[in-house]
Amino acid sequence: MSDNFEKLISPLEKEIDDLLPSIxxxxxxxxYKNQQLKVLLLQWKHSGKWAxxxxxxxRNENLDDAAQRVLEQRTGLSKIFLKQFHTFGSLERSxxxxxxxxxxxxxxxxxxxxxxxxxxxxxxxxxxxxALADIRKTHPIPDAFSQKCEWKPITAMPDLIxxxxxxTEKALDYLGVQLNYLPIGLSLLPQKFTMQDLQKLxxxxxxxxxxxxxxxxxxxKLGMLVRKEKLMTGAANKAPxxxxxxxxxxxxxxxxxxxxxx
Amino acid sequence: MSDNFEKLISPLEKEIDDLLPSIxxxxxxxxYKNQQLKVLLLQWKHSGKWAxxxxxxxRNENLDDAAQRVLEQRTGLSKIFLKQFHTFGSLERSxxxxxxxxxxxxxxxxxxxxxxxxxxxxxxxxxxxxALADIRKTHPIPDAFSQKCEWKPITAMPDLIxxxxxxTEKALDYLGVQLNYLPIGLSLLPQKFTMQDLQKLxxxxxxxxxxxxxxxxxxxKLGMLVRKEKLMTGAANKAPxxxxxxxxxxxxxxxxxxxxxx
Numbered sequence: 001m002s003d004n005f006e007k008l009i010s011p012l013e014k015e016i017d018d019l020l021p022s023i024x025x026x027x028x029x030x031x032y033k034n035q036q037l038k039v040l041l042l043q044w045k046h047s048g049k050w051a052x053x054x055x056x057x058x059r060n061e062n063l064d065d066a067a068q069r070v071l072e073q074r075t076g077l078s079k080i081f082l083k084q085f086h087t088f089g090s091l092e093r094s095x096x097x098x099x100x101x102x103x104x105x106x107x108x109x110x111x112x113x114x115x116x117x118x119x120x121x122x123x124x125x126x127x128x129x130x131a132l133a134d135i136r137k138t139h140p141i142p143d144a145f146s147q148k149c150e151w152k153p154i155t156a157m158p159d160l161i162x163x164x165x166x167x168t169e170k171a172l173d174y175l176g177v178q179l180n181y182l183p184i185g186l187s188l189l190p191q192k193f194t195m196q197d198l199q200k201l202x203x204x205x206x207x208x209x210x211x212x213x214x215x216x217x218x219x220x221k222l223g224m225l226v227r228k229e230k231l232m233t234g235a236a237n238k239a240p241x242x243x244x245x246x247x248x249x250x251x252x253x254x255x256x257x258x259x260x261x262x
Numbered sequence: 263m264s265d266n267f268e269k270l271i272s273p274l275e276k277e278i279d280d281l282l283p284s285i286x287x288x289x290x291x292x293x294y295k296n297q298q299l300k301v302l303l304l305q306w307k308h309s310g311k312w313a314x315x316x317x318x319x320x321r322n323e324n325l326d327d328a329a330q331r332v333l334e335q336r337t338g339l340s341k342i343f344l345k346q347f348h349t350f351g352s353l354e355r356s357x358x359x360x361x362x363x364x365x366x367x368x369x370x371x372x373x374x375x376x377x378x379x380x381x382x383x384x385x386x387x388x389x390x391x392x393a394l395a396d397i398r399k400t401h402p403i404p405d406a407f408s409q410k411c412e413w414k415p416i417t418a419m420p421d422l423i424x425x426x427x428x429x430t431e432k433a434l435d436y437l438g439v440q441l442n443y444l445p446i447g448l449s450l451l452p453q454k455f456t457m458q459d460l461q462k463l464x465x466x467x468x469x470x471x472x473x474x475x476x477x478x479x480x481x482x483k484l485g486m487l488v489r490k491e492k493l494m495t496g497a498a499n500k501a502p503x504x505x506x507x508x509x510x511x512x513x514x515x516x517x518x519x520x521x522x523x524x
Binding site for chain 1: 282283284285319321322323324325326346348349350351352353385387389439440443519
């Protein structure tokens, strides 16, 4: 009974008429904690499969605002760095719906509701956005279709529905290419961090290791780091310095590209 | 009479049922000639206004293929470097249709054909692609709505319909940021070129002048240029050298970013 009831009040049903057909958004929300780059994922109720947070675009809503809405709903945060990176429009996105176990379960669940069933079977072109969030400040919230909303390290990503693994990889590629033009460190690191924290972040995004002394020398030369006290955890002579960003210098450098070569 | 007849056979009418609603593509096709960066534009029949080449996406067509189709139809070329750069999805794109003189003329022209009239009045989210074409090899062809298809220098762009000027600027911004990752020189320059040709191309994309000796020194250091004979036009002692690209080195450098700093 309660199951049937849920079918009748599918959260999509009452929204469909107000949505733009054929268009959706998907968000790759990135965070950084314990020297690991992480992505915020949803676990779907009807299949247990994981997915990127996403949604549809309202007829009276800007595309960017739709992504911002999804981001706020999942993280509870409004002032997050958000940027569009690619639009996914292959025909395969539709045909895969019929063979993807995660999506198939969602389709089957809505079989008796013609309107929702047809809507989710439509071909959608999806615009991908990535966001840089401070994990320490987020409060992940599942959406109506999900049972969990969690941060997963990019080095141990589960199998995602449809082309969501591809979308995630493309976001990371884009981030690597645009590294010099995006406030990566400013958005993902805590206010004070060690040089190693910063290097591990760059390495996670670039997907390769960097030479420690070269990294430190080049970073300091840019003039956007301010040296603070030492991080006292072990022996004083081995304690690393903490750094923070000089925001004004950082933002000025971003305008023409930081000019950091790896 | 012939005017009414044209209204009846609007090229859109028979296609609409096969098109995906809400989605379009616009192409910023760039070329380089006489040390000028140029964009391929269409002049619309019904208003004389200029527009980027664009089109709709067929229900059975990949988004990228729609852009490729537009590109081939306008330039007559199939093997051109084409890349998506941004999707334009603001609500303003629709509201501007009613006040933009160029688009208004198109709407008015189709007033008696309800199907076409409603279609062109719809809200469209448009994915922008840019292409790098060799002007010397293209044969610009107007589409069904246009009377002219011409290369215009980016330093003297006419007023374009809707948000097409914005789309063009965004393409150039993207090109500037991605300069180290795109085969700009390889796609836009003739097989042999002078160092000045190359520098002017970079300057046109970056929108600022670069120091001549620094540019030459850094470019040569990358190892992707091969020095050829001198270009003999004036006094032999002032004749500049011609260069060509070492394609293998160029393509290898592109993979991790050329690493050229300006």
